[in-house]
Amino acid sequence: MSDPAQQTITPRHPDFTFDDNLPLNWHPAGPAVTQFYNALSLSFPEGERFFVDAVKHYRNQITDPQLLKDVRGFAGQEAIHSNEHVSFNKWLDSKGLKTKPIERAVRMGPAVTFRWLPHKYQLALTCALEHFTALFAEQILSNPEALGDAPQVLKDIWTWHALEESEHKAVAFDVYATLFPGWRGYIARSVTMAIMTVDFTFATLLGQTYLMYQAGDLWNGKAWRDGFKYQMGTPGIWRKVMGGIPEYFKPSFHPNDRSTDELTTKWRAWYAQTLQAN
Numbered sequence: 001m002s003d004p005a006q007q008t009i010t011p012r013h014p015d016f017t018f019d020d021n022l023p024l025n026w027h028p029a030g031p032a033v034t035q036f037y038n039a040l041s042l043s044f045p046e047g048e049r050f051f052v053d054a055v056k057h058y059r060n061q062i063t064d065p066q067l068l069k070d071v072r073g074f075a076g077q078e079a080i081h082s083n084e085h086v087s088f089n090k091w092l093d094s095k096g097l098k099t100k101p102i103e104r105a106v107r108m109g110p111a112v113t114f115r116w117l118p119h120k121y122q123l124a125l126t127c128a129l130e131h132f133t134a135l136f137a138e139q140i141l142s143n144p145e146a147l148g149d150a151p152q153v154l155k156d157i158w159t160w161h162a163l164e165e166s167e168h169k170a171v172a173f174d175v176y177a178t179l180f181p182g183w184r185g186y187i188a189r190s191v192t193m194a195i196m197t198v199d200f201t202f203a204t205l206l207g208q209t210y211l212m213y214q215a216g217d218l219w220n221g222k223a224w225r226d227g228f229k230y231q232m233g234t235p236g237i238w239r240k241v242m243g244g245i246p247e248y249f250k251p252s253f254h255p256n257d258r259s260t261d262e263l264t265t266k267w268r269a270w271y272a273q274t275l276q277a278n
């Protein structure tokens, strides 16, 4: 179990530069895995803005000073994630991938459709997707094969983002649990997770497929096979993320049930010695 006392939420300020010399197919597991991560990155700026707004909406109803502090840390971290992924996404654009259609499609989700939902469900949706990101983050931080020997700046951005996702993994959930305790809150968050599991899987696969088409790899059978092995075989990133979804349906679930303190301690030290020191 993660210890809340260890979960200081620190917005860090890296400044990544993605230059022209970086290869378009940056992930060592091949084009399908590269485009999977790229599709995620394209969803982050709008998606994370939505998460922050969903949590901030309830700020005035929170009285616990520690939770208020955590909300500020969460909002600060997500805002910087959005900015850095905008730079990453501009680099994708400069490499010839048409990113605008995906960004427009993403805007139809978080920025338009989801905002019509009652605020309770906007927050439940945020909790669901924050659980997904926390599970991904755990894989990136614990599994050296998740990023393999990708170029350093690309390993850095995904590792830094994963570290901060692990640090703030409980914030949206704690706000939700404070405001919507009991069975009604449980049912709303469970139904939302069931829907978002399908939505997130479908949307990510669609984004990845579109980028494979853009990169000329749509019919590259080897790339898809390598991608399938990466996600479902070894290291099995998607399989392991999905393995962490059923626990969300337990009435007693809390994001800190999964202990990630050792990982956050390790990668905080890494950040301090590398990116912060530069």
Ligand SMILES: [Fe+2]
Pocket (backbone or CB within 6 Å): 048, 077, 078, 081, 161, 165
């Ligand atoms: Fe983030």
Ligand SMILES: [Fe+2]
Pocket (backbone or CB within 6 Å): 051, 078, 130, 133, 165, 168
């Ligand atoms: Fe997050």
